[in-house]
Amino acid sequence: MSTLTLLPRGSLRALAITCAAIYSQGVLPAQSSATVDLYRIPEPTTEELERIPKNLARWHMGATLILVKDDQFQRIQVPDVGYFEESIFLSDNSALTYTIENGRHDYIIDLGQFMRVSRFFLNNQSASGDFQLFKSDTLEDVESDAWIALTKEIDFKSGELPSVTFPEVETRFIMVRFDISKSGTIGNFGATGPLKITQAEFTLGKGESEEELIQAQSPIIDYDFASAYTGTRIAYVSGGPIDKILNLLDEDPTTTYEFPSNEECIIIVDMKKETQVRTFAAQYSTQTSGLVQVYFLDQLPSYFEDSQGATGVATYEDDQGMLQRAELAATGGAYTPYLAAQSSHEVVSVPLDYFKEIEDSYSVRVSANEDRALQIFDDLERRYAIFRFVPEGAGTESVIQTALYRPGQQDFQVQSAQGRPGITFGQVEVVGNVEFDDIIFTMETEDGDPGGPPEDPPDDPPVISE
Incomplete structure (x- = not known):
């Protein structure tokens, strides 16, 4: 429920x-x-x-975004952030927005590893329509039965911030399926579970010398x-x-x-x-x-x-x-x-x-x-x-x-x-x-690690040619 x-x-x-x-x-x-x-x-x-729960749908958490275009996947990874407007969905900057047009749009959040999730929210600005959430343990075609619905269609209007909770699941991939009735701007996504900010530790900097950092620039x-x-x-x-x-x-x-x-x-x-x-x-x-x-x-x-x-x-x-x-x-x-x-x-x-x-x-x-x-x-x-x-x-x-x-x-x-x-x-x-490579993330949970990748991780999705 x-x-x-x-x-x-x-x-x-x-x-x-x-x-x-x-x-x-x-x-x-x-x-x-x-x-x-x-x-x-x-x-x-x-x-x-x-x-305070930790937002899992963030670049600094190791999440990536997968676009669905013409029944094909295109993964946006950290080095590609500056080339795709949709990359703001996982950004820390809530001032950034993306104009979403009328019609159906599917976006897949790859959490990077198995994580427990029980809530999703959208930083909506002026768009209207609905969205539905699905989860899958592996990356499959969006019409596959592997995608299990987490929620019904969630209606939202311009100026509303939709937030939905659902029974906790442990998964790696979350698909957000939009059906937009009135185009408008939306901002970043949010996905949380039992992981609290006190269990997530971030360290900036690898401790390398300046010369080493110059030789190996990261996104x-x-x-x-x-x-x-x-x-x-x-x-x-x-x-x-x-x-x-x-x-x-x-x-x-x-x-x-x-x-x-x-x-x-x-x-x-x-x-x-x-x-x-x-x-x-x-x-x-x-x-x-x-x-x-x-x-x-x-x-x-x-x-x-x-x-x-x-x-x-x-x-x-x-x-x-x-x-x-x-x-x-x-x-x-x-x-x-x-x-x-x-x-x-x-x-x-x-x-x-x-x-x-x-x-x-x-x-x-x-x-x-x-x-x-x-x-x-x-x-x-x-x-x-x-x-x-x-x-x-x-x-x-x-x-x-x-x-x-x-x-x-x-x-x-x-x-x-x-x-x-x-x-x-x-x-x-x-x-x-x-620099993304300078962010060192570790976490602790009372129940141990929140899971791991499958024994045979799925291959990266095919990339659409530019």
């Missing part, structure tokens, strides 16, 4: 950012009365990371350095349901993170070390127009990490899942100790002048009905990426009123709260070029 989830995208877009080199000195900016409060996000726990692929499995984390965020912060880094556009509509939206991504990147991508939908700004930095000002500059806050989730908060340290009243007992997060007040002093790497006005944009910049080597969205009509100064402690009633009562969600994120990505 399969389970289908259709996530409304609204005017979901992916934004890939053009950037210029930026360097931020770790000095305190000029003081200003206008500030924005950022929550300091703790390191994720092992238990939290263990809940280049997109690699998202802002996925949770790489060790990257969200260091600071301006609001939203913080317990869902990993939804931004889980390789899954169907899991979302919402920000209030009346406040600035700020996300600071920490890649833990200076990393060579060339694209910042963000999938989001918004109910209001506003200004998007993105910055890449070597380091943050020292007061970000200064514990004396942080203010404790009392927090709780309302019935919409949004985080309600109240300042503590500045109250000075008799109820401060009671509020302190409820504190679960630290807030850093950042002067808005700080952003004015940084040269924008990218700045654009967006509206609720705009489509995605894609731009690529020259390689940068930076540690932090900052995404900032300022909705039109937002105040110039963040104001949070004090919470009151009322014994016998609620623990505390917040006098002002975050508004209804105004911008919803599906993914945040910082993409760079990586």
Whole structure:
């Protein structure tokens, strides 16, 4: 029995950012009365990371894509990625799209080895139609009885992200059969099973000398350095349901993170070390127009990490899942100790002048009905990426009123709260070029290896002559 989830995208877009080199000195900016409060996000726990499944339908996982044309197969392998538009289906970059025309289309994902799979999702943008999933242990003709149906036909419309779960199977080949009724753009695929990101370990670099690397160049692929499995984390965020912060880094556009509509939206991504990147991508939908700004930095000002500059806050989730908060340290009243007992997060007040002093790497006005944009910049080597969205009509100064402690009633009562969600994120990505041969992937499972290739692996499919 399969389970289908259709996530409304609204005017979901992916934004890939053009950037210029930026360097931020770790000095305190000029003081200003206008500030924005950022929550300091703790390191994720092992238990939290263990809940994130690893996307198996990725080039860096060893998967390849097989096209079906005129009853013949054509395998796209890593060296061919730049020559086929369909190669974006296995890409880390969710900002890339492919225009799929009306009619039937079959695509086969070769997982590279036997893997356990129980879910598939599609980063759909504007196409409409349906798809059905099949599995086979060997590569056979698409009309062969060897292909066993995993799901019924799954309908989807423009702007919907279809996601389907099915009884877990162990297989190597998954066929996605589309029947498109209205042509449009689609993005990358997703296939997951019981393998969690904590069981998948990636190491970049073979440890060879520079001369050896030059002599043996390998194919280049997109690699998202802002996925949770790489060790990257969200260091600071301006609001939203913080317990869902990993939804931004889980390789899954169907899991979302919402920000209030009346406040600035700020996300600071920490890649833990200076990393060579060339694209910042963000999938989001918004109910209001506003200004998007993105910055890449070597380091943050020292007061970000200064514990004396942080203010404790009392927090709780309302019935919409949004985080309600109240300042503590500045109250000075008799109820401060009671509020302190409820504190679960630290807030850093950042002067808005700080952003004015940084040269924008990218700045654009967006509206609720705009489509995605894609731009690529020259390689940068930076540690932090900052995404900032300022909705039109937002105040110039963040104001949070004090919470009151009322014994016998609620623990505390917040006098002002975050508004209804105004911008919803599906993914945040910082993409760079990586040599495929430099990616070393190992995995561990409680039940042992997830299987192996058959005793006599099938030959590569015939290649269509150009």
